[in-house]
Amino acid sequence: MPTFPHARSDAAAILSTLRKGGAVVRTRPQNQIQIRRSWNFSLTAALVLLCPFDLIASLGMDMYLPAVPDMPGILGTTPERVQFTLSGYLVLLGMGQLVFGPLSDRLGRRPVLLTGAVAYTFASLALVWTHTFWPFVLLRIGQAAGGAAMLVATFATVRDVYADRPEGARIYGVMSAILVFVPAFGPLLGAGLYEVGGLRAIFLPLALLAAMAGLRAFRVWPETKPAEHDDKGVQLRSFGTVLRNRDFWRYTLGYGVAMGSFFVYFSIAPALLVHHYGYSPLGFALLFGTVALVLFGTSRFSNRMIERHGLAGCFSRGLRLVVLGALLLVVREVAFDHVVAFMLPMWIIAVGIALIVSVAANGALVAFSEIAGTATALYHCASSLCFVAAGTAAVVLLPGESAWPLVVYGTLGGSSVLLLSSRTARERRG
Known part of the structure; x- marks a missing residue:
């Protein structure tokens, strides 16, 4: 039974909603109305405001990769x-969210986001x-810390505003797709x-992208942290509240299975499509891009x-x-060695x-409106550690130039969740 920090009568209502797969908002209706009045953006405008921070944090790692061979000189x-310079960025981008998540619950989403944008820009x-x-290593760590702050504040804001709204699925889908496909492009x-x-x-x-996104956020980004939870603070017991919740774990692990499946595909696709099937770099990019399409x-029909x-x-x-797609890859391995x-x-x-x-994000974070920043940080950190x-x-x-890594990962991971x-x-039924 998941652990909820409210009374049993409230827990019963929550469980009833979760059985239907719905979303629960624990924020008081009056406060939620106030948040939505302050965040009066259309879906398109919200995506334009939110997504640059997601994009910038990811590009800080991936755009730098082509320069790595020349960096010793x-x-x-x-x-x-x-x-x-690589590992430091990755570690701080993930672990830094465990610091900035609780801080956003104490200080608010807006100051954490703006501080992250400033740190990322100057670094x-x-x-x-x-x-x-x-100095280069320390600046890369500062850049990653800024990225971590931007990520956690952005996702916590989405949780604050869109937890029980259909637009939330579209926003989560687009933002997660950015995290998936930036490593590719x-x-x-x-x-x-370079x-x-x-x-x-x-x-x-x-730096220019972070400065532009930060300046726009400074002008129009409202505070969305529920006001009645100002007394929660940065408390270690908040971590325990999240980590004891079974719904948090099943949705977080499911998100890890999804992201990890693409991570494995990204790792094996060049060897298969370029070396094994003989596609040119352009042909590989076009075929690889069909998965993005x-x-x-x-995601457009997820609602x-x-x-x-x-x-x-x-x-x-x-x-x-x-799981079905992973099992179908067995056909390629044992009977029909073709790109199709x-x-x-x-x-x-x-x-x-x-x-x-x-x-996944809405399901994992649904019970934590009081500590959405902390829960968001744990969600991203745990899922990233699992899938990486x-x-x-x-x-x-598992064998190289084969689909077996994806067969095993997708089948075992998906079946386990x-x-x-x-x-x-x-x-729950019992």
């Missing part, structure tokens, strides 16, 4: 030490003219910019699926599609990913 150090500008190793953009202008051409655009196309099947129904159908036998299952998996990411660790193990331990969801449903 630029910084006067060894290739091994240059890895600190990116300083990186342009830094050519010694340790960010390095290509970074390579082109070829033209070196490191300056990589970090100056990032399927994911974005599906209808949620209205028909609810959060839980949409979530389970997405997991089943991931690789791409068709991946398109099915992409539909499943789109359905999962459209509902399990996905990397699948790619490293489906079993957890089924067990939770049985316990």
Whole structure:
């Protein structure tokens, strides 16, 4: 039974709603109305306001990758030490959210977001003219800290405003798709910019984007943290409240399965499509991009699926599609070695990913309006650790130039979360 911090009568109403797959908002109606009046953006305007912060945090890692081979010479150090500039960014981007999530519950979403934008802008500008190793590493850490603050404040704001609104599924879907596909296209953009202008051409655009997004947020971004929860503060017990919640874990792990499936696909696709099937870089990019089209196309219709099947129904159908696509890849391995036998299952998996990411955040965070920042931070940190660790193990331990890593990851991951969801449903009925 999930742990809810309210009275039993309130818990009964919540459980009734969760059985239907609906969304629960624990904020008082009057306060919720006030939040929605302050956040009076259309869906398109909200996406234009929110998505740049999601995009910038991801591009900080991926646009920099093409410069890594030259960094030992630029910084006067060894290739091994240059890895600190990569690992430091990744670690701070994930773990930093565990700091900024609780801070956003104490101070508000707006100050955390704006502070993150300022830190990211100045760190990116300083990186342009830094050519010694340790200052460069420290600035990359500062850049990642800014990215972490922007990410957690953005997702917490979406939770505050859209928890029980149909637009939330579309926004979560688009923002999660950005996190999925920036690693695919960010390095290509970074390579082109680096070829033209070196490191300056990589970090100056990032600084400019962060400054523009931060200035717009300063002008129009309202505070959305529920006012009656100002006394919650940064409390360790908030972490325990989230981590004891079974719904948090099943939706978070499901999100990890979805993101991890694309992570594995991203890892094995170049070897299969370029080396095995002989596609040119352009052909690879176009074929790879079809998965993006399927994911974005599906996300446009996710609202209808949620209205028909609810959060839980949409979530389970997405997991089943991931498992189905992973199992169909076995045909490619044992009977029909053709590009269609690789791409068709991946398109099915992409539909499943789109359905999962459209509902996973709302399902995981639904019980935590009081501590949405803390819950958001744990959601992203836990799901990232799960899919990076399990996905990397699948790619490293299973045969290369094959689809077996995705077969194993998608089948075992999707089936495990489906079993957890089924067990939770049985316990509630009992």
